[in-house]
Amino acid sequence: MPMTGFVLAALAETMKKGTSFGAPCLLENVLAEMVISAVPSIEMVRFVNSGTEACMGVLRLARAFTGKQKFIKFEGCYHGHANSFLVKAGSGVATLGLPDSPGVPKSATSDTLTAPYNDLAAVEKLFEANKGEIAAIILEPVVGNSGFITPKPEFIDGIRRITKDNGALLIFDEVMTGFRLAYGGAQEYFGITPDLTTLGKIIGGGLPVGAYGGRRDIMEMVAPAGPMYQAGTLSGNPLAMTAGIHTLKRLRQPGTYEYLDKITKELTNGILEAGKKTGHAMCGGYISGMFGFFFTEGPVYDFSDAKKSDTEKFGKFFRGMLEEGVYFAPSQFEAGFTSLAHTPQDIQFTIAAAEKVLSRI
Template identity: 50%
Template sequence: MNNTEIFNKALEVIPGGVNSPVRAFLSVGGNPRFIEKASGAYMWDIEGKKYIDYVGSWGPAILGHAHPEVIKAVSESIKKGLSFGTPTKGEVDLAKILVSRIPSIDKIRLVNSGTEATMTAIRLARGYTKKNKIVKFEGCYHGHSDSLLVKAGSGLLTLGNPSSSGVPESFVNDTITLQYNNSSIVEEAFYKYGTDIACIIVEPIAGNMNMIKPKKEFLESLRFITTKYHSLLIFDEVMTGFRVGPQGAQGIFNISPDITTLAKVIGGGMPIGAIGGKKEIMKHLSPEGTVYQAGTLSGNPVAVAAGIKTLELIDEKDFYINLSNKTKKLTEGLQKIAKSMNLKVTSDYQGGLFGLYFCEKIPTSFEEASKCNHEMFKQFFNSMLNKGVYLSPSPFEAGFVSSAHTDEIIEQTLSIAEDSFKEIN
């Protein structure tokens, strides 16, 4: 059975044929590839075609796929049982590692996904501050809970509009969506609504409008204004946590949020999420406090085992230096090739996260990212895919490099990219 045949069968029983929308390839055309196995920097689809992978399960595969030591840890855990619905020592061990590595976190609660973590963070912020409104930024994705599926309104300070059917107006009315990297508009929003703003939630490095770095003063202004108005600052580090550096983005920019959400890398490829913060805030979570949160599979022992082993391995000396050098080699190489052909292509990176933009300047907001040449990206994506390189199937998604991507693999990628650029030049 080939990819087209199985996709047609999937369409009969799964909405859109996929279990997460970006997998449907709607932004790039064609049919999705159904992956059968993966190892290191490679994936193989059901037709046996091999790909160099720069999606990495959307971030968790920082060590590459199926790392032997992670597989061993998972195998040993599975032998003891898949799930207990009780506390386990592994949960405590993972929590201790996370608390020890991220200075802004005193206590942490394990959940099942990034969406669950951000949803809980919003509820906790509201419960702690006794305020209702939240501030988010256009282009930042924080999962699919109702309060966070809101796009910007027609004016800079208007309340937003639902970006999904099924989101009630009552949720929209309490969500203010602003432009990323725009400090002055944040100040205006707090001047207008500040007494009822519970929190700001932000990706400190955005990864869902392609990779967009914050201006230095932007994150600093968020920390200042939330403190001034007795609101909370939430860093959504689901994507950036342990992906861009040993303390996430907050370690790079030296800013301490009140609440941090994590997922992806901390589970080593297994489903997991986490919410952490200062003791005085975290004590408001049930059963200690009145902000309710629960999960049957929270702290799943198999996911915890994979996470602990992954975090142990990425703690090795020079891990992030080596990872950053690999990503730099890839992004600078892509930009150099494109420039030699007079193509309007730029790139940027941080740690093992990178962005490739089909425009003259690196974007700083969703509005700028939207003006890139998405048709050219589509052509480049499909050419690379056909030649055996799997990139994120959307111009609004970041890319990921793992420690398994050797110099040889990156050089092979650049050689393929040169051919693909020629096809669209």
């Protein structure tokens, strides 16, 4: 039975007992234990309903724990649509060319500091200029919302050192990278343990879900154990928990990430080679089940580099691929993902379609 079949069958059984209880259920404990055993930084976890909600909760928690208000995010990184994060954000904000969003008051972003991704010197300057005021750094350990951008070898190590030296928390937003780069996420892949982590999407097997977790001493600030309040009637609902449990069971089977790495490598290299054969300036890369490419010579280290891409050409490529039966994300500033459902035949079909489209744009 395909993976989706296992998940759907389990959901059908769960639905017979109820779709939402507005109270804790045993399934939350089961999935929580799986997440805690998988993700190096997570000793306690709180389920929510989306990645946006997870990032909202984790920022409130970081401020409550440190007693500080300011935080640093990176240009082009997207952490959901909460007011505090809609400053130099990526994803749809980048695609539409919106520097901020109407409706966000200045007071909501006054404590949001930004730096270019992969720029340690800029981060150090922010800490120097805001001594004792910065609660946390939040980042996508591999950027997926400015396109696919990997950290320089020294970058995440440096961020970890800077936060420790300044009494700030390090938050990995692994809504995209969690359970994709490795079973333990980007933190397992890079060998860097943050203080707090946000998760989403994949831990619900396609159902609405999110989570934040981290060190026990920090998480014990969250109500009812501590004074920082956050709750949600639908959080940890039995359907999302069931789908998540069965998805993670499949992902932890031997060979999962080796297979994802193999097909993603073939896909990425195939598309870049097609670009080279047809005379297009392109660059890109991949890690496990996550990949991306830009219509620019590169290299791309941050959002400023990503914006040098030929977005008009990407639009032609996207529409051409649709005509060939392949649906990429409709933005130059979005990473792509492979899955266990993709076959080697799917990969070869996509590469052939890409070469066909690139030869005519």
